[in-house]
Amino acid sequence: MSRSFSDRRRFFLFFMAAPAVLYVLAVGVWPLAQGIWYSFFNYNLLRPARTKFVGLGNYVEIFSDRSARQAIANTFQFTIASVSLQLIFGFGLALLLWRDSRFNRIALAFLLVPATITPLVVGLIFKALLGADYGLVGYFLADAGIGPRTGFLTDAGTALWVLILIDCWEWTPLMALILLAGLKSLPNDVLEAGRTDGATALQRFTLLILPLMLPSIFLALMLRMMDAFRVFDSVFVTTGGGPNDATNTLMVLAVKEGLQFFNVGYASAIGNITMLFIAVMAAVLLLVVRGADVRINGK
Amino acid sequence: MSKVSKRQIVFERTAVLVITVLFLLPVLWLITTAYKPSNQIFSIPPKLGFQPTLDQFRGILSYFDVVSLLRSSVVISLGTTVLSLLLGVPAGYALARSRSRYANFFAYFFLAIRMVPAIAALIPFYLMMRDIGLLGSWWAVIIINTMLNCAFVTWMMFSYFRALPRDMEEAALTDGCTQIGAFLKVAVPAVRSGIIACVLFCVMFSWNDFLYPMFLTTLDSKPISVALLTAYGTKDVTWGSLGALAHFSTIPIVLMALFLNRYFVQGATNGVQ
DSSP: OSSSOHHHHHHHHHHHHHHHHHIIIIIIHHHHHHOOOOOOOOBBTGGGOOOOOTTTTTHHHHHOOOOHHHHHHHHHHHHHHHHHHHEEEEEHHHHHHHSOOOOHHHHHHHHTHHHHHHHHHHHHHHHHHOOOOHHHHHHHHHHTOOOOOOOOOTTTTHHHHHHHHHHHHHHHHHHHHHHHHHHSSSSSSHHHHHTTTTOHHHHHIIIHHHHHHHHHHHHHHHHHHHHHOOOOOOHHHHEEETTTTTOHHHHHHHHHIIIIIHHHHHHHHHHHHHHHHHHHHHHHHHHHHHHHHHHOOOO | OOOHHHHHHHHHHHHHHHHHHHHHHHHHHHHTTTOOOHHHHTTSSOOSSSOOHHHHHHHHHHOOOOHHHHHHHHHHHHHHHHHHHHHHHHHHHHHHOHHHHOOHHHHHHHHHHHHSSHHHHHHHHHHHHHHHTOOHHHHHHHHHHHHHHHHHHHHHHHHHHHHHHSSSHHHHHHHHTOOOHHIIIIIHHHHHHHHHHHHHHHHHHHHHOOOOHHHHHOOTTTHHHHHHHHHHTTTTOEEEEEHHHHHHHHHHHHHHEEEEEEEEHHHHHHTTO
């Protein structure tokens, strides 16, 4: 730091950052703060005159209402299952695509198509494909006696798992892409040394590749976890939360409460709880990965 | 490089090919559905063969003003992208070059904003827009999309600019270049690919989103994503016409992503390095 950091430079940088910060505060943070405020009221847009301060009442109701509890459980099941499946499949896919070739680059471009398609359309595609009475996939599976006669998406036992698989279809390639970037930035000499030392493929994977990949795995898990926990589009279109709350998630519940029944206070509380869960999960993920890093890579 | 057996490469490529085809089959189904006559889409048992027809497209064009839907989508996506870049690129630069202790905090604050669940801000924002009379206009959607995207652009550009050595700009500054000149003529061109990645993400996000426009637009300002949702479930719209409508909503974005694929890859992975 030989050159002094002039006041002029400091002012310039300040004015470069100021518009974005002010904009996000005004359009993002202000509504969020208002949302926290609303969550302490029994506030319905259709009956604004009956607005009443209820303190933590809305939050208590979330945890005592059976349907909301189910939505919390569903959201966790969805997030944990889909993100771990995507990690496993995505890692496998990344290893397959590791060798740099024209073939692999073109394949990757096409593999990313699901991630670019409107999530709404993704939901509609699978809804049509999986219908038991007419769907191309659903009909034959039902005919072969695999799965419920009413179709996978309309059966309470399978619907959530179908949504998890749809999520995997859409996002596994993106997971693979992030992990692939990690694989490509691994130091070549270390891998080479492992090979000349005669380590088996499995040993190289668990003892060399995996520990070195921890930062990429962390990033991929974090990004996907945050998105999966906010899942809305595909659920809303395919099942709308049904049958019987079997696929209700926190976001679907909040949108229904807030924008269909105009229960602003309750919906805001659900939104805030979701944010809180995401923050806690991010913190836990951070601690787990730190712990793993210390255990595997030493200090 | 160590030698790799031919057999292993053949195995890898076959596996990649099979997986790619499996991933693309549902998309292929959607595309072909649009060219099937209505009575052949759902025959029982389902059939693979069909006689191609453009009936579905004719139907769609008579129900929907596709031009107006596309115009809304384009206005919303372009408006969002331009505003997000105008706000986000300078902010990302400032945070990357700042020597303040708080720079990192602000960068992660922007990332956190992008991760907030839509609904938490949507209801208060909806009331805000109602009060200032912007509800139902493209502006309402552009304003909230810009908030989310400029937060994301700031964070992405922060990591791009941070990876860029300071030397060139500092040389330009000592040569008498103005601060803004050093930014526009030296730093921005050097992170071109990062900016293209940001454009791709902004366009993709605002083109595909339907939750905000569904509640913030009216009949004549709604984009194609909302039309898809309202079309689904009305009696006279079949899966075939949905497939046809989906052509207009997915093909522009998929083509863009395929052509700019290199930047897509860079953008999605720049956090790793």
